[in-house]
Amino acid sequence: MSGNKDSDGGWKNFVWNSEKKEFLGRTGGSWFKILLFYLIFYGCLAGIFVGTIQALLLTLSKDKPTYQDRVAPPGLSHTPRSDKSEISFKKSDPSSYSKYVQSMNEFLELYNETKQTGDSYEECGTSPRTYKDRSMEEKKKVCKFSRSLLKDCSGTDPDYGFMEGNPCVIIKLNRIVNFRPKAPSNNSLLELPVKVSSNEIPIYCKLKRAEDEGQIGEIKYYGIGQGFPLQYYPYYGKQLHPDYLQPLMAVQFVNVTEGKEIRIECKAFGDNIDYSEKDRYQGRFDIKLTVS
Template sequence: MASTEDKEASKEKASSWKDSIYNPRTGELLGRTASSWALILLFYLVFYCFLAGMFALTMWVMLLTLDDYVPRYRDRIPNPGLVIRPNSLDISFNKSDPLKYADYVKNLETFLQKYNETQQQVNDKCVPGDYTVQDDAEGMLKKVCPFKRSLLSFCSGISDTNFGYHEGKPCVLLKMNRIIGLMPHGDPYVNCTVKKDNPVQMHYFPKEGRFDKMYFPYYGKKAHENYVQPLVAVKLLLTKEDYNKELAVECKVEGSNLRNNDERDKFLGRVTFRIKVVE
């Protein structure tokens, strides 16, 4: 049986443990009196209010340096990438089955909606072959040069709503990524090649596959609110001997100072895609 001394020691330990949480004799809670808790809570309240104030002041000063229309810092590369539509780098379909190429046709038609006549006729006329520089223009909004889908001729989806897919001569659309202030020197145009022994004929729209300089420079999403990138359509005139084969097509932007041969970035000024047409 436990002795009296052991029982008293056990009671003292239990009492000591309870007193560490709340001591009724001194009024301490977790080792601090009410005034001590009040002082430390006041300190942290002032400390965190000071930090919040410093953060708000820093953000306010930073926002004062920003421009809603022109980014203060531009860390994007000065050369644009080349993008293809329909949005696929592996185009494969059966020309005899509309369901097999329906997604490609729908993707092209949806993409070209903003190039419709009704959308573009509200834009301003520009001088072909010249940059549309508007640095000294009144107001922050810049005029937009129109690019109508009719410029894409047989690849516009107007006269041929299937964009040539039903006849095994598909169209692809190419555009450059937007870069604020880009003014390519020279006369940029698209040139596509097929990696095979026998060349494949191609038609380019607009004429010679050129990106007219009047669509440059781009002033940013807010200043150039209705801006649309110029397009180049490539119609691949495939023949029967090209069917049922996977062809690798490489398109590059040439005729200017824009880079198209950087091995570290396969999409800088160029794009490579595969196409296969099944009879």
């Protein structure tokens, strides 16, 4: 019993020694010095860290990425998006394609003419033209792009062709700050069945598998020309170009054979647009289309 008391008394004495006025083995002055040391030490570390970050931020521009040397060529994306790029629906069942219609409506809302008003918007023509250099503009203007240019895929048909089994897909080229897509040279036009302007990035879709030949009656294209006109480029970034609208291309698949999965590949063609086996959306995309 006496041993336990001594042990208990020793523990209490370590926490607070009333004779030496020590708390946890240190006097008040000792605690003040060590806390002051660590306060200064960690304060200096925090100051060095903040100073380093501030110095780094001084080398970066808020308007555009400073380092883009490893940025891949732009991706080609489509709406509606779906899991595993599958678009599958039943013509007689609106619930099977309602999610596709909703995503198309939401995406095209920004392209309503009522949204494109004010001094920041301007008409840039309805035919492909060369680049718009806006480097001298303090507030970058935006080329208008009305959804009405997409004609049968603009929403005049509220079901975007899904009810009739002729679905629409909206295509865009992903944004890269200050990127100027180059129109394809003659050597890269071998895959294109139509003549295109020298001021556009053409889009072309085709059946990916030989066994799907004849499973689609026609592929229709809607937009300005056969693809993305150059007057919509370059894009200057969110800070300088907050209202920027990407040009769009609509593709409609007409008279699709029912009950069969059809593989379709769409590509953007340009001298500085490449394709990668590792990234299936770099300059192109595949979709699996099933209509029943």
